[in-house]
Amino acid sequence: MKIVNIAWRNVFRHTRRTIITAAAISVGLSSMIFMNTMMNGADKMASRNIIDFETSHMEIFAEGYYREEGVFPLDTIVENVAFVVDEVTKIAGVKEITRRVKFQASISDGIDELPVLGMGVDIENDNRIFRIRESVVAGTYLQGEGDVLIGENLASDMALDVGSYITIITKDRNGTYNAYDLTVTGIINTGHPLFDRNMAIIPITQAQDLLALGPGVTEICVLASDENRLEPLKARISQAIGNDYEVLTWKEMNAAIFEISGFKRAGQFMIALVVVIIAAVGIVNTMLMAVMERIPEIGTLKAMGFSNTGIVKMFIYEGGIIGIFGSLLGCLFGLLVSMYLVHVGLDFSSVFENMDIVYPMKFIIKGEIDYLNLLFVFLFGVFVSVVVSLWPVRRATRLEAVDALRHV
Amino acid sequence: MVEAIDLHKDYKIGKVLFPALRGIDIKIANGEFTAIAGPSGSGKTTLLNIIGCLDVPTKGKILIDGTNVNELGSKDKANLRKNKIGFVFQTFNLIPVLTAYENIEIPLILLDVEQGKRKQKIVELLEEVGLGEYIDRRPNEMSGGQQQRVAIARALVKEPSMVLADEPTANLDSTTAKEILALMQELNGKHGTTFIFSTHDQLVMDYSRRTVSLRDGKIVDDKTKPRGH
Ligand SMILES: Nc1ncnc2c1ncn2[C@@H]1O[C@H](COP(=O)(O)OP(=O)(O)OP(=O)(O)O)[C@@H](O)[C@H]1O
Ligand SMILES: [Mg+2]
Numbered sequence: 271m272k273i274v275n276i277a278w279r280n281v282f283r284h285t286r287r288t289i290i291t292a293a294a295i296s297v298g299l300s301s302m303i304f305m306n307t308m309m310n311g312a313d314k315m316a317s318r319n320i321i322d323f324e325t326s327h328m329e330i331f332a333e334g335y336y337r338e339e340g341v342f343p344l345d346t347i348v349e350n351v352a353f354v355v356d357e358v359t360k361i362a363g364v365k366e367i368t369r370r371v372k373f374q375a376s377i378s379d380g381i382d383e384l385p386v387l388g389m390g391v392d393i394e395n396d397n398r399i400f401r402i403r404e405s406v407v408a409g410t411y412l413q414g415e416g417d418v419l420i421g422e423n424l425a426s427d428m429a430l431d432v433g434s435y436i437t438i439i440t441k442d443r444n445g446t447y448n449a450y451d452l453t454v455t456g457i458i459n460t461g462h463p464l465f466d467r468n469m470a471i472i473p474i475t476q477a478q479d480l481l482a483l484g485p486g487v488t489e490i491c492v493l494a495s496d497e498n499r500l501e502p503l504k505a506r507i508s509q510a511i512g513n514d515y516e517v518l519t520w521k522e523m524n525a526a527i528f529e530i531s532g533f534k535r536a537g538q539f540m541i542a543l544v545v546v547i548i549a550a551v552g553i554v555n556t557m558l559m560a561v562m563e564r565i566p567e568i569g570t571l572k573a574m575g576f577s578n579t580g581i582v583k584m585f586i587y588e589g590g591i592i593g594i595f596g597s598l599l600g601c602l603f604g605l606l607v608s609m610y611l612v613h614v615g616l617d618f619s620s621v622f623e624n625m626d627i628v629y630p631m632k633f634i635i636k637g638e639i640d641y642l643n644l645l646f647v648f649l650f651g652v653f654v655s656v657v658v659s660l661w662p663v664r665r666a667t668r669l670e671a672v673d674a675l676r677h678v
Numbered sequence: 679m680v681e682a683i684d685l686h687k688d689y690k691i692g693k694v695l696f697p698a699l700r701g702i703d704i705k706i707a708n709g710e711f712t713a714i715a716g717p718s719g720s721g722k723t724t725l726l727n728i729i730g731c732l733d734v735p736t737k738g739k740i741l742i743d744g745t746n747v748n749e750l751g752s753k754d755k756a757n758l759r760k761n762k763i764g765f766v767f768q769t770f771n772l773i774p775v776l777t778a779y780e781n782i783e784i785p786l787i788l789l790d791v792e793q794g795k796r797k798q799k800i801v802e803l804l805e806e807v808g809l810g811e812y813i814d815r816r817p818n819e820m821s822g823g824q825q826q827r828v829a830i831a832r833a834l835v836k837e838p839s840m841v842l843a844d845e846p847t848a849n850l851d852s853t854t855a856k857e858i859l860a861l862m863q864e865l866n867g868k869h870g871t872t873f874i875f876s877t878h879d880q881l882v883m884d885y886s887r888r889t890v891s892l893r894d895g896k897i898v899d900d901k902t903k904p905r906g907h
Contacts, residue, residue, distance in 0.1 A: 272787045272788065272790060275787060276784065276787060279775075279776070279780065280775065283775030283776070284775060566771060567771075567773050567774075569771075570765075570767070570771040570773065571773075571784070572732070572756070572759075573730065573732055573759060573765040573771075574759065574760065574765070574784060574785050574788065574832075575756050575757065575758075575759040575760020575761070575763075575785065575788050576756065576760075576788065577752065577753050577756035577757075578752065578756075579753075580756070580788075670732075670733065671732040671733075672727050672732045672733045675732070675767070675771070
């Protein structure tokens with residue numbers, strides 16, 4: 271208590287050290303907060319895009335289909351759709367359900383031919399789960415067979431517009447090539463690169479026709495009423511429909527992306543670490559200088575009856591007080607920047623324009639503040655500044671009082 | 679009461695041992711006003727530091743009020759200094775960022791004296807050393823003599839049983855030195871605090887009742903003037 275008083279006074283008298291140190295801490299912390307907000311925002315947007323356009327909460331496949339992910343095999347599809355839909359509809363916690371067919375295809379405007387991912391959607395039901403209809407920026411949503419929706423980027427790559435004719439070419443499940451002429455009825459901008467660049471969306475009936483699937487579909491998408499309790503729902507569905515089917519949640523299907531995200535977090539952590547180390551080196555330096563110029567003072571205090579512990583305590587309190595100030599400042603600044611990120615966001619369009627990225631999100635990243643992280647960062651800042659002030663003072667207290675006094 | 683018995687101190691300079699104190703035996707009673715005199719290098723500072731528990735002897739004992747200081751751990755020594763010993767340094771050693779008031783306050787904070795009482799004592803003592811108006815000055819806003827008065831106030835504020843002053847007037851002009859000595863003498867008379875100070879200045883010796891002369895780490899003379907001188 272008493273030493274805290276002395277330390278408190280010292281913090282405000284040694285202004286230069288206080289300002290430099292607190293500034294270093296606050297810059298370090300605010301950049302940590304900034305990065306965290308960005309990463310959270312990016313991940314949240316990616317998750318949103320996946321759920322809203324790609325997978326919904328979970329999907330049901332024929333057993334074995336998903337293991338050949340990316341190949342879209344037409345020989346392991348859900349054949350008994352009526353059974354699955356019936357069973358799943360009865361399960362509590364299922365909010366919506368729809369069918370989709372995904373297939374490899376290419377589209378041609380008569381001159382160029384581009385590989386795309388074809389997708390057949392249930393015109394009635396799809397929009398209860400997915401947000402494709404809301405993403406139409408020109409023309410209209412699918413009206414019926416013969417219509418195709420394409421992404422904005424694909425449209426501009428192939429110089430297509432609403433009303434343009436294209437041919438979709440694919441191989442059906444028997445290995446026969448089929449081609450259909452389609453009219454571009456609408457252009458979508460989802461913010462999900464897969465949809466905006468590589469996708470041709472047609473009515474499901476037409477897809478089934480084109481691929482000779484009969485009533486079969488490649489997947490059945492399920493929207494849960496509670497997105498935080500997907501595992502129990504998944505278990506109930508699996509049990510109801512049996513072993514011929516495989517149920518996967520959106521998280522399981524996108525493990526790779528969240529692994530990337532894990533890498534990014536590791537990267538973020540490394541960057542943060544470097545920032546903190548730089549800040550810490552700065553602090554150690556200032557502290558070391560401060561302690562050095564105060565060695566005679568330390569000698570004097572010892573002569574007055576301060577024990578080594580008392581001296582160390584005094585410097586720890588000083589470090590702690592500076593740490594609290596710097597961390598508060600850093601958190602405040604970080605929060606301000608984060609708020610900007612949440613409301614305005616950062617535009618990365620120019621950076622990613624020519625890159626073929628798979629991370630499913632828009633190029634304007636909006637932040638997402640993690641308050642728990644904020645608290646952690648605050649405590650971390652205080653901790654670092656205490657630890658960092660410990661080392662110089664330990665050196666100083668190793669001097670005998672006489673030697674400290676002689677040190678001029 | 680301070681008692682030194684066969685005190686030796688060797689400094690290691692490289693591989694050579696240099697004997698700075700070579701068998702000091704001395705008793706200083708409570709309330710004495712004693713000068714340790716001697717030429718530069720005779721061991722005055724070394725002796726005072728050992729008496730003040732800032733340094734340890736190579737051989738011999740220091741007894742303070744009967745306690746063998748050598749046997750104390752560093753914490754107990756710190757406590758002893760905190761409770762019983764006040765220091766005055768040649769270079770004043772005030773803490774530069776603190777005001778006169780705050781400098782004097784530190785020993786009291788260490789002793790857990792409560793704030794109201796601290797204030798009363800400090801103000802009183804500052805008056806006593808003639809610095810009533812300098813209460814909020816920082817060391818660099820005061821003359822050497824004024825700083826030394828603050829240092830004396832700081833040493834005395836906790837009412838220690840002894841004050842050790844290493845060449846307290848060496849950095850002061852003779853007029854100021856006289857004032858400081860007169861002040862210390864006055865405080866010695868008033869509070870009964872033991873004062874032990876080192877000097878190689880004849881002026882200082884004139885003020886002291888007892889003068890212990892050192893030469894090459896040994897006591898060569900120990901004179902006490904008759905009372906009333
Ligand atoms: N830390 C040290 N290391 C080595 N030698 C020392 C050390 N301190 C003092 N000495 C030596 O011990 C002897 C006594 O020194 P001390 O400082 O006690 O003398 P002093 O009487 O106080 O002198 P002065 O009047 O100059 O202050 C000197 O010869 C000095 O060189
Ligand atoms: Mg000396």
